[in-house]
Structure formats: C-alpha cells, structure tokens
Amino acid sequence: MLQLAQIQARRVVFNPVRVDLDAMCRSVLDEFQSRPNIKHELIYTCDAGLQDAYLDKRLMRQIISNLMSNAVKYSPDGKIIRISLEEKDNNLIFKIQDQGIGIPEADLKHLFEPFHRADNVGSIAGTGLGLVITKESVELHGGTITVESQVNVGTIFTVTIPIASSAKPTSDK
Helix, strand or coil: CHHHHHHHCCCCCECEEEEEHHHHHHHHHHHHHCCCCCCCEEEEEECCCCCEEEEEHHHHHHHHHHHHHHHHHCCCCCCEEEEEEEEECCEEEEEEECCCCCCCHHHHCCCCCCCCCCCCCCCCCCCCCHHHHHHHHHHHCCCEEEEEEECCCEEEEEEEEEHHHHCCCCCEC
C-alpha cells in the first residue's frame, strides 16, 4: 500500500541508470526457477542488441518480477511461460505470455484498479495491487502496458518503454 501511494503521489525518485536488461531478466528468472514450488517451463529470448538501456533498475526489476509472479501464480504446473525482450521502433518491448486461467473480458477494463481481482481467481492468493504498481512503474518510464487474454487459454502482458526517453538520465524529485 505504501509503495503504491508513493508511486501515485510521484514521491518515488525516478533514477535511470545503465541497466543490462538481459542480465536483469535472467537474474529474475533464475530466482523463480530456484523456488521448489515452480514447475513451469520458462522460455526466455532477448534481442542481442538490446542488452543495455537507461532505466530505473529498481522499478524495472519490479515490473519483471510482478508480471512473472502473476504468470506463475495463474498458470498450472508444467505449462510454458514465454518471456521476451526486444527492440522495435526505438522501444523496449518486454512481453510475458502464459498458458494460465486467463482473465474474463468483463475484468479486463478494471485490471489496473487497486484491489480489483478477476472473478475467476478462486482461492489463489493476491491483493489486487501488483498490476497497479506495475502500471505506475511502467508509466514513470514513459511507457505503456497492455494485456490480451482469453479465459482458459492464457494471458499476454506487453510493456513498451521508449528507448529514446529512457536513455537520458534524469531525476524527478
């Protein structure tokens, strides 16, 4: 709650630094794969030319971790989760695709609202804050987040962050 309040009040210092995105993604994925309860197949790809960019390291790690956590949480064991990092039209594109429970169409428009959880989550634990924090973190980078989903098929989250604007180290206080 505190973190969300700070981000929404723009009291979070945006601190872009040079980040090796490939190494960061691999580190987050290694953390997930080292957990004994993770039984998913994680398939990761990264454009060779898109390893370094100026981003807020803490916020970017949180974006990746939150989306990864959701993909694992809402996908049955043994299913594939695809993670990709690419550059397209001067944008960083981070995409995560799962084969999970999907999000009902009626819930999609409320997905980034605090405390909203989809009707089909059942007893899966969660607060309804992760995607809100993720969206705010993406927007601090000048980016966008989109979602495509089908119930019982899976979900694709796509984060797009302009490389040109993220390449200028600045600090908002």
